Amino acid sequence: MTVKIFTTGGTLDKVYFDANSEYQVGDPGIVEVLHEANVAFEYEVESLMRKDSLDLTDEDRSLIRERVAAESASHILITHGTDTMIETANELTDIEGKTIVLTGSMQPARLKVSDAAFNVGAAAVAVQTLPAGVYVVMNGCVFDPRTARKNRAQQRFEVCEPGSGR
Amino acid sequence: MTVKIFTTGGTLDKVYFDANSEYQVGDPGIVEVLHEANVAFEYEVESLMRKDSLDLTDEDRSLIRERVAAESASHILITHGTDTMIETANELTDIEGKTIVLTGSMQPARLKVSDAAFNVGAAAVAVQTLPAGVYVVMNGCVFDPRTARKNRAQQRFEVCEPGSGR
Amino acid sequence: MTVKIFTTGGTLDKVYFDANSEYQVGDPGIVEVLHEANVAFEYEVESLMRKDSLDLTDEDRSLIRERVAAESASHILITHGTDTMIETANELTDIEGKTIVLTGSMQPARLKVSDAAFNVGAAAVAVQTLPAGVYVVMNGCVFDPRTARKNRAQQRFEVCEPGSGR
Amino acid sequence: MTVKIFTTGGTLDKVYFDANSEYQVGDPGIVEVLHEANVAFEYEVESLMRKDSLDLTDEDRSLIRERVAAESASHILITHGTDTMIETANELTDIEGKTIVLTGSMQPARLKVSDAAFNVGAAAVAVQTLPAGVYVVMNGCVFDPRTARKNRAQQRFEVCEPGSGR
Numbered sequence: 001m002t003v004k005i006f007t008t009g010g011t012l013d014k015v016y017f018d019a020n021s022e023y024q025v026g027d028p029g030i031v032e033v034l035h036e037a038n039v040a041f042e043y044e045v046e047s048l049m050r051k052d053s054l055d056l057t058d059e060d061r062s063l064i065r066e067r068v069a070a071e072s073a074s075h076i077l078i079t080h081g082t083d084t085m086i087e088t089a090n091e092l093t094d095i096e097g098k099t100i101v102l103t104g105s106m107q108p109a110r111l112k113v114s115d116a117a118f119n120v121g122a123a124a125v126a127v128q129t130l131p132a133g134v135y136v137v138m139n140g141c142v143f144d145p146r147t148a149r150k151n152r153a154q155q156r157f158e159v160c161e162p163g164s165g166r
Numbered sequence: 167m168t169v170k171i172f173t174t175g176g177t178l179d180k181v182y183f184d185a186n187s188e189y190q191v192g193d194p195g196i197v198e199v200l201h202e203a204n205v206a207f208e209y210e211v212e213s214l215m216r217k218d219s220l221d222l223t224d225e226d227r228s229l230i231r232e233r234v235a236a237e238s239a240s241h242i243l244i245t246h247g248t249d250t251m252i253e254t255a256n257e258l259t260d261i262e263g264k265t266i267v268l269t270g271s272m273q274p275a276r277l278k279v280s281d282a283a284f285n286v287g288a289a290a291v292a293v294q295t296l297p298a299g300v301y302v303v304m305n306g307c308v309f310d311p312r313t314a315r316k317n318r319a320q321q322r323f324e325v326c327e328p329g330s331g332r
Numbered sequence: 333m334t335v336k337i338f339t340t341g342g343t344l345d346k347v348y349f350d351a352n353s354e355y356q357v358g359d360p361g362i363v364e365v366l367h368e369a370n371v372a373f374e375y376e377v378e379s380l381m382r383k384d385s386l387d388l389t390d391e392d393r394s395l396i397r398e399r400v401a402a403e404s405a406s407h408i409l410i411t412h413g414t415d416t417m418i419e420t421a422n423e424l425t426d427i428e429g430k431t432i433v434l435t436g437s438m439q440p441a442r443l444k445v446s447d448a449a450f451n452v453g454a455a456a457v458a459v460q461t462l463p464a465g466v467y468v469v470m471n472g473c474v475f476d477p478r479t480a481r482k483n484r485a486q487q488r489f490e491v492c493e494p495g496s497g498r
Numbered sequence: 499m500t501v502k503i504f505t506t507g508g509t510l511d512k513v514y515f516d517a518n519s520e521y522q523v524g525d526p527g528i529v530e531v532l533h534e535a536n537v538a539f540e541y542e543v544e545s546l547m548r549k550d551s552l553d554l555t556d557e558d559r560s561l562i563r564e565r566v567a568a569e570s571a572s573h574i575l576i577t578h579g580t581d582t583m584i585e586t587a588n589e590l591t592d593i594e595g596k597t598i599v600l601t602g603s604m605q606p607a608r609l610k611v612s613d614a615a616f617n618v619g620a621a622a623v624a625v626q627t628l629p630a631g632v633y634v635v636m637n638g639c640v641f642d643p644r645t646a647r648k649n650r651a652q653q654r655f656e657v658c659e660p661g662s663g664r
Contacts (some may be wrong), residue, residue: 009184014348016346016439016440017345021347031371033284034306034353035179036279036280036281036284037281037284037285037306038272038281038305038320038321038322039305039306039307040305040306040307040322040323040324041305041306056305073231088225094299105277106204106240107348108348110203110443110445111348111442111443111444112203112278112442112443112444112610113202113442115202115203117283117284117287117289118199118203118283118284118286118287118290120287121282121283121285121286121287121288121306122288122290122291122307123287123291124288125288125303125306125307125308126283126295127278128293128307128308129292129295129308130294132176132293137291138206138234139203139205139206139207140200140203140205140206140207140287140290140291141202141205141206141207141291141294142291142295154204154317155204156204156206158206177514177516180514182509182512182605182606182609215632236655272516273514273516274610276609276610277514277608277609277610278444278608278609278610279608320514320518365616368611368612368613368616369613369616369617369638370604370613370637370638370652370653370654371638371639371655372637372638372639372654372655373639374636395549403616435664438536444610445534446534447534447535447536448617448639449616449619450531450534450535450616450619450622451535451618451619451636452619453615453616453617453618453619453621454618454619454620454622454623455619455622455623455636456616456620457620457621457624457635457638457639457640458623458627460640461624461627461628461640462627463550463634469623470538471534471535471536471537471538471539472535472537472538472539472623473537473538473539473623473626474623474627476587477507485545486536487536488536488538489538489564491537
C-alpha cells in the first residue's frame with residue numbers, strides 16, 4: 001500500500017523568517033517528520049499549496065477536492081491548517097472508495113514542544129487501517145468531520161455538543 | 167473510552183544521567199508526550215517497571231501478562247523497549263476481548279530528533295480503533311507480532327520473510 | 333557579582349500563538365535558557381517591555397536608557413530584538429562605569445534549532461568579564477555598536493566596512 | 499583571529515546508539531552548535547579523541563598538551579568531558595602566550611534540553627576576549643582551574659572553598 005500525501009500548508013509547516021520578523025509557511029514539515037520516524041510504509045508527498053488555512057479560497061478547496069478525487073491511490077493523507085480543516089474535510093465526504101485523513105498541528109513541527117510528530121503518527125496509522133471515508137485526526141483522536149469542531153480556547157478538537165450549532 | 171497505559175521502560179524513557187555518564191531509564195516518557203499533544207481521549211498511566219527490554223525477565227513478562235489480563239479497561243497501550251517487544255507481545259496473544267498495542271522508540275523522547283512522539287501518536291489511534299487483538303505499532307505501521315521482527319541494521323520493524331525463521 | 337538582566341522582547345521571546353496563527357512576543361526566553369544551563373552566577377531578570385524591536389519607540393528607548401542608568405548593578409545584560417539592537421546600544425554609550433551587553437537571537441529560543449542559548453551564553457560571559465562599556469554580543473562575537481550592523485542577507489552581525497555609511 | 503578547536507569527546511558529543519542500547523561518544527557536537535549559531539568568527543575543528551573523560555589516560559593528556567603547545571593559533575578552545583576537565587586544564591597551565599578555554603556539557607547537545615549550546619557560546623567569547631591563560635568555562639562562569647571543581651550533586655562547577663582540599 002502506498003499512501004499519497006498532499007500538503008497544503010498550515011502551522012505544521014511554519015518556519016520563522018527573521019527577515020520579516022514573522023512565521024510563514026515553509027517546506028512541508030511532514031517530510032522531516034516521516035524521515036525522523038524512519039517509517040516502514042511507502043508514501044509519496046506532493047505540495048498542493050502553502051497557505052495558512054484561514055487564507056484558503058474556494059478555488060483552493062476545489063483544487064484539493066479535484067486532486068483527491070483524481071488520485072489513483074486509495075489511502076490519502078492531507079496536511080492542513082487547523083482553523084478550516086473541518087471545512088475542507090466536509091468538501092470531500094462524497095468521494096467514495098478512499099480513506100482520506102486530514103491532520104495538522106497547533107504548534108510548528110520545528111518547535112521543541114509540538115504536537116506535529118504525534119499527529120502525523122496518528123494520521124499515518126489511521127489512513128492505513130480505517131475503512132473508506134473522510135476523517136480528521138487530531139489530539140490523538142479520530143473525528144468525523146460532520147460532527148467535529150476546533151475548540152480554540154482549549155486548543156483541541158472535540159465532538160460538537162448536539163444542538164450546539166457548532 | 168479510557169485507554170489504560172502500562173509503561174515498562176525502554177529507550178522511550180531514557181534520560182542522561184551525568185552522575186553515571188550514561189543513559190538510564192527514567193520517568194515514563196509517554197506522560198510528557200501525551201501532555202504536549204494535548205490529547206482529547208481519557209487515559210490512565212501506570213508504571214510496571216523501568217527496564218531496558220533486554221533486561222526483562224520471565225517474571226517481568228508474567229507480571230505484564232497478569233496485569234493486562236486483570237485490567238478492566240479493554241483498550242490497553244504498553245510502552246516497551248524495542249529489542250524484546252515482539253516477545254512480550256507474543257506472550258499476550260491469547261488474552262481475549264481486548265485491544266492491546268505495544269509501542270516504544272529507537273531514540274529517547276527527550277532528544278531533539280526522536281521517533282517517540284510519532285510512535286505514541288500512531289499507537290494511540292491504533293488502540294482506539296483496531297479490533298480486539300495484540301499489535302505492535304512501530305515506524306508508522308501496525309504489525310502482527312507473530313510475523314514481525316526488529317531489523318537492527320535498518321533500525322526499523324518489518325514483516326518477516328516467509329521461511330526466514332526470523 | 334549580580335548580573336541585572338533587562339528583557340525587551342524580540343525574537344528570543346517569540347512563541348507561536350495558534351489563536352492568531354502567528355508568533356508573538358511571550359515571556360522572556362532568557363529565564364528558561366538560564367535555568368537549562370544551570371548557571372552558577374547570580375542574576376535578576378526584569379521585563380521592561382515585550383516588543384518586536386521594529387516596534388520600539390523613542391519613549392521605549394528612553395525608558396531603557398533611564399533604567400540602565402539608574403540601575404545599581406554595574407553588570408547589565410539586555411535581551412533585545414536584532415533589527416534595532418544597534419540603535420538601542422548606541423543610545424547607551426555615554427553611560428559610564430557599567431558593562432552593558434545586548435544580545436538576542438535570529439530564531440526563537442523555543443525552536444529545536446536556534447541561536448538563542450548560544451548567544452545568551454556568550455553574553456553572560458561577556459557581561460562578567462569585559463571592562464565598562466556597551467557591547468553587542470551576537471554570532472559568537474563581541475561587537476562595538478558604533479561600527480557594527482546586522483547583515484540581513486547573511487542573518488549575521490558584522491563590522492561595517494569603513495566608509496560604507498552602514 | 500582564527501580559533502582552533504580541539505575536541506576530545508565527553509557528554510557534549512554523546513549520541514544514543516540503539517544497537518547497543520546506550521549512549522556513546524559520536525561526532526563532535528560543537529560542529530553543529532557552531533553551525534546553528536551561524537558564528538561570525540573563523541575557526542578550525544580537529545578531533546583528537548572520542549572519549550568519556552573518565553576514560554582519558556595519561557597518554558591522552560600528553561597528546562592534548564603536545565598539540566596545544568605546538569599549535570600556531572593563540573586562541574584555543576577544547577571540548578572535553580566534565581568529570582576530568584579540571585585535571586586536563588591543570589596540565590596546560592604552564593603553556594605561555596595562549597588563551598586556552600575548556601568547555602563541555604552536562605547533557606548531550608542533541609537533547610531538547612541541554613547546556614551544550616549555552617556553554618559553547620560562553621566559551622567562544624571567552625577564548626576571543628580573555629588574556630593568555632587557561633580557563634574552564636562552564637555554567638555561565640569563567641573558572642580558574644587551580645581553584646575550581648565539579649560539584650556532582652549540584653551538577654555545576656564552582657570555586658573550591660579555601661582549605662577544602664577539593
